[in-house]
Amino acid sequence: MLSSIGADQILRVPLLPILAFQGLVVRRNAQFLPEPTGPREGREGRGPRLRLLIAGDSSAAGVGAGTQRQALSGQLVSRLAMHHTVEWRLEATTGHTTQDTINRLQELHEPFDVVVTALGVNDVTRAVHKQRFETQQRQLLTLLTGQMRAQKVIVTAVPQMARFPALPQPLAWVLGQQAARLDRGLQNAVAGFPQATHLALDLPDDPALAAMDGYHPSPKTYAIWAEELTRIINQA
Template sequence: MQAVNVRRRALNLTEPSGPRFGQQGQGTPLRLLIVGDSSAAGVGVGRQNDALSGQLTSRLTQGRHLTWRLEATTGHRSADALARVRALPPQTFDVAVLALGVNDVTRLARRRRFHMEQCALIKLLRDRFGVRLVVLSGVPPMAYFPALPQPLAWVLGRHAARLDRVLSNLAAGNHDLIHLPFTMAPDPALAAQDGYHPSAAAYSLWAETLAETINAELSCTSRPAPQARRICRTNETE
């Protein structure tokens, strides 16, 4: 009943205007793909420049020629993102950022299914698009979303933590996968008007953390051999 009421009363924010692909900067080439749901699409702000893609790309252009693309839609689950990426024409990316999980949580996706769909998406990015670094953005702690009342917030928060552990386990022991936990403080100022999506300040913090992580990984000269990959060999139980 709480979930129904939240949906009925929710402030429906649209995806921001602005470019979803482009090139900028000069220097070493870097090709970036961002895949995700409404948070990746930038819901909560009015312009893509203030959203995740705009703030992240601006932080990655120092000394680089950045080619980037955003593939994200409100309401997308992991399965939807997988289908969307499958439909892309052949091209090459160096780094992919995945921002998925909230809609899997609200649909009460089982851990096994979430695990399988994330695995399939990662494999597709590697095999068809040549991605050599995948950053898995952590599932946000939904227990702290201002728009969610208790005990609904607690229930969704628990399930969000379960699915986030799936991402953490996927990244463990894989040199080209990074799980980036959601570490922002539960500050109302970091939520948009709807109490559900990130504000411009939250997008800025998120983009800064992502950029620092990507820069550190790209500057690392010693990596384990590719044989060290063990992705999707560990089954997720219900």
């Protein structure tokens, strides 16, 4: 039983006073960036019709960019619109967990060809257990490939939180270990759906990839992310 428990989980109790203090400091010093301005749905480009949904948390919403054109939605749509007529929609909110996203998307009854999801950070900070996260991700994938009839779902990996500049040690290590644990659960969930692909971004150590809050992506990261998504979608 103990072999299945990570070192971070064992040390979390003795480290709790430090982790709690660091969490308070991070929240106090955090620059609460707004979600970018701009449209959250539209139609763009020429060519075969492509119905696109982007769903998830603050990164899906584009926090860290000034406008949606600089964020994931804008950068992805502009690339896809070179060869497709893209009918797109953004359903993402800062702070949303996997369960929040399931609740939100259950209210949609329109089909999409391609869905991009970005979730996990808020599940990490709310200490969602790996098994529960994996189960919820399976529920989300079932919703996307069933009710929404998505032919392709690209599931973005849980970010490597240990690399977030805003997080001090040992908080960064503890959250990073939990993020890696949830991402393994995410990969398990994706493996059960032939329509789904797990996308892990291989980002270099570049300060310009983080927004000014040291927690969210910058427009440069959104560009890399959009490029990888475009490659996968075009292959599909």
